[in-house]
Amino acid sequence: MTLTGGELAESSLTVARGNPDLVRIDFRAMDMLDIPGQYDCITANAVTYLFNHAEYEKAVASIACALRPNGTFISFDWYHAFDGQDLAITEFTAGHPDGLVIHARPYSRVSDIFRKAGLDGITFQPFRIPIDLPEPEDKSGDPITFTVKQENGDRLCMRGHCFNHGVMSWRRRHSNPSKQPHPIMAYVKWACGHDCDE
Numbered sequence: 001m002t003l004t005g006g007e008l009a010e011s012s013l014t015v016a017r018g019n020p021d022l023v024r025i026d027f028r029a030m031d032m033l034d035i036p037g038q039y040d041c042i043t044a045n046a047v048t049y050l051f052n053h054a055e056y057e058k059a060v061a062s063i064a065c066a067l068r069p070n071g072t073f074i075s076f077d078w079y080h081a082f083d084g085q086d087l088a089i090t091e092f093t094a095g096h097p098d099g100l101v102i103h104a105r106p107y108s109r110v111s112d113i114f115r116k117a118g119l120d121g122i123t124f125q126p127f128r129i130p131i132d133l134p135e136p137e138d139k140s141g142d143p144i145t146f147t148v149k150q151e152n153g154d155r156l157c158m159r160g161h162c163f164n165h166g167v168m169s170w171r172r173r174h175s176n177p178s179k180q181p182h183p184i185m186a187y188v189k190w191a192c193g194h195d196c197d198e
């Protein structure tokens with residue numbers, strides 16, 4: 001399996017290239033709004049929430065072009081079920097003194113944009129963090145993720161004061177009639193170091 005990693009920031013590419021656990025991945029400067037090449041599977045972890053509406057539509061069109069038939073896009077991002085609420089929260093921090101705009105998009109809007117780009121089989125799965133991440137004692141710094149355990153055992157995923165509406169979404173270019181496990185499962189197994197179906 002050929003694995004390619006894309007990022008805009010050269011600093012992130014340098015860190016990724018120096019990680020011995022990631023030696024199988026070919027890291028390249030890549031803009032998600034204009035993805036070069038063709039792939040069976042594309043994943044994006046916490047990237048598209050940064051895009052404004054026009055950029056988001058461009059990124060989705062780019063993903064649709066870069067996926068081979070039966071290809072899959074898997075994303076972790078800020079999505080939620082309140083169809084009438086399209087959130088753009090501006091966060092001012094030491095790291096982002098001019099403001100970082102965080103977009104939390106409703107499922108319906110995301111689905112419409114994906115369908116318009118020719119992608120189907122869209123599903124949304126709640127993202128659950130299976131470990132306790134401690135609330136920072138010093139709340140003066142840039143926000144970091146922490147978890148708050150609920151009575152039912154689920155953990156709310158917090159970014160400072162904001163609840164992170166984290167969701168995994170699966171989008172297939174076309175449904176897979178053969179029902180064979182998608183090649184992404186092999187990647188997920190490799191990346192997790194165990195069988196993630198468990």
Ligand SMILES: C[S@@+](CC[C@H](N)C(=O)[O-])C[C@H]1O[C@@H](n2cnc3c(N)ncnc32)[C@H](O)[C@@H]1O
Pocket residue numbers: 006007008009012030031032033044045046047050
């Ligand atoms: C919150 S970080 C997530 C980084 C990484 N995916 C991870 O999970 O650790 C968001 C990243 O998106 C990258 N990014 C922003 N716009 C991008 C674009 N148009 N194409 C590719 N990467 C982009 C930023 O450089 C930043 O490293």
